[in-house]
Amino acid sequence: MRKKTLAVFKFASCDGCQLSLLDCEDELLALAGAIEIAHFPEASRAVMDGPYDLTLVEGSITTAHDAERIKHVRAQSRTLVTIGACATAGGIQALRNFADTAEYLSVVYARPDYIETLASSTSIASHVTVDFELRGCPIDKRQLLEVITSFLHGKRPSITDESLCADCKRADVVCVMVSKGMPCLGPATHTGCGVLCPRHDRACYGCFGPVTAANTGALAERLFQLGMRKDGVKRVFRSFNAGAPAFADESRKHE
Amino acid sequence: MPETGHDHADSIDTPSVLSAAHFGALLQAIRNEGYTLVGPTVRDGAIIYDEIESTQDLPIGWTDEQEAGHYRLKRRDDFAYFGYVVGPQSWKKFLLPARRRLWSSVRREDGGFTIEPEPLPERRLAFIGVRACELAAIRTQDRVLMEGSFQDPYYRAARQGAFVVAVNCVSAAPTCFCASMNTGPKVSGGDLALTEVVSPERHYFLVSPQTARGQAVLQRVEHRAASDEEQDEALTHEARAVSQMRRKLDTEGLPELIAAAQGSAHWQRVAERCLACTNCTMVCPTCFCSTVEDTVDLSGQRAERHRKLDSCFNREFTYLHTGSVRESGAARYRQWLTHKLSTWHAQFDSSGCVGCGRCITWCPVGIDITEEAAALREAVDQS
Known part of the structure; x- marks a missing residue:
């Protein structure tokens, strides 16, 4: 049986998520044995032409050129999985969605006329059909392996759409919001990080974006009660997943 | 002596x-x-x-x-x-x-597989x-x-x-x-x-x-x-x-009362505050609902089935082929409270609540089961 092929494509992003693949040190050889890495410029100069069985897409769409390029990537991909907050929600660069891009250009670049950019940073799914979205800034490598393994063996990835709280409790991590009064985004945030921050006595920053149907309004109310001010509440919803509709809408309420 | x-x-x-x-x-x-x-x-x-x-x-x-x-x-x-x-x-x-592993399976050379039960x-x-x-x-x-x-x-x-x-x-x-x-x-x-x-x-x-x-x-x-x-x-x-002891839950006729309150507008009022974060069910000493998760290794040689605690506050908990049965927060809160205080009696011959207060303390927004039950009682009495 022909080995299935894997491709990795990058759009507007920091490369951290695709490097999670190389970070799978212990599993890397098994991975290379199980799937043919056909297009992964960060890892190898040997690049095969498509179509590909599984394509991982990192990054958001911020230019007209990329908005076209993603259509070609989609056309070459049997299964397309987006990885990371940029690809699934527009990333930190989606902060431009709340500002005047032309003004930014004039302040940041000596020759703004050299820059061709869109006014917004958007997720891959807002341009093409996506088969699965893997959240996180960065993604969790165990979850990435779960997605690839599940793809190879035709099963649904064991990745749940539930709040971080569920995993905090399963991991016996004491709630930092209730026991220490820390303003935490966990109740509205999609789990997947392995409760990285609460495990280290820090509140959740929402790196994995909103859980489906997150009640951000009730959470914001609680953040106010815990002493956070309007500007702070606006900003906690405006980080790596600022462009995710649930967080974007909530942050706009506190402008 | x-x-x-x-x-x-x-x-x-x-x-x-x-x-x-x-x-x-x-x-x-x-x-x-x-x-x-x-x-x-x-x-x-x-x-x-x-x-x-x-x-x-x-x-x-x-x-x-x-x-x-x-x-x-x-x-x-x-x-x-x-x-x-x-x-x-x-x-x-x-x-x-x-989380508990329920069994593992290993692929045999003849193409079949052997199930290893969890001791x-x-x-x-x-x-x-x-x-x-x-x-x-x-x-x-x-x-x-x-x-x-x-x-x-x-x-x-x-x-x-x-x-x-x-x-x-x-x-x-x-x-x-x-x-x-x-x-x-x-x-x-x-x-x-x-x-x-x-x-x-x-x-x-x-x-x-x-x-x-x-x-x-x-x-x-x-x-x-x-x-x-x-x-x-x-x-x-x-x-x-x-x-x-300051708080109390009036249990008089409670199972019937909660059953009568299924159409109450109060569920929506709770849902406006409820984060559906699962904390109440996770800290509850009687909540037992679970899901199963299957994992397989890269080579496809070994698979495992795990059981993990789940929560009726998760949309995926009732996910069927057309979507989640209890899509709204109100429906999910109603399910939890109804099972805990009403249908548990028919199913297991007791209340599902022991009055430990964990769901009150560990709710990030402080929703209080005793207050909500009292509010539902009031809503039913007035209707």
């Missing part, structure tokens, strides 16, 4: 006095029976349950301050061993762990410091997981192997309402039932063996018969828990 020593012939209903100094010997005597001790200990700003070695691991001199959505660890002005109420965890952590837990645990509400919760889970049509062999093995040292509450948190649920604060059951008495003059435990094996363990530790005064002092301590 000697007042102390190993040959003191207690009867099961005569309480004994165990000095605090000999509490460590009691723990050791339980260990000598082959039990691993699990009990309260301070970690990460809370009193949690974990393996303990000795008295020194207990939350000596600590207490908990609780309110809706609020928990703080506080210093006491004495050295009580059990001077707190309940923390975020319950004994469910050991009896029904959040039953062998470790026998001694639960040190089980509260009345927690004993009631364990009995509630017994009915669900050992006495119903579905039998959980892992739960049964862990449960039947366990030795239970129950400790009476001598204070109540503002979130407690066990008295109105008829589950406490006085313990009944376990292997040993203790009341801790701490005063400037003395520090002792009034011990009542509840079973023959509890009696046998006590015999190995230095103790003596309790005087009338010591028994009275313990009763005064226990009475404090009752008098401090």
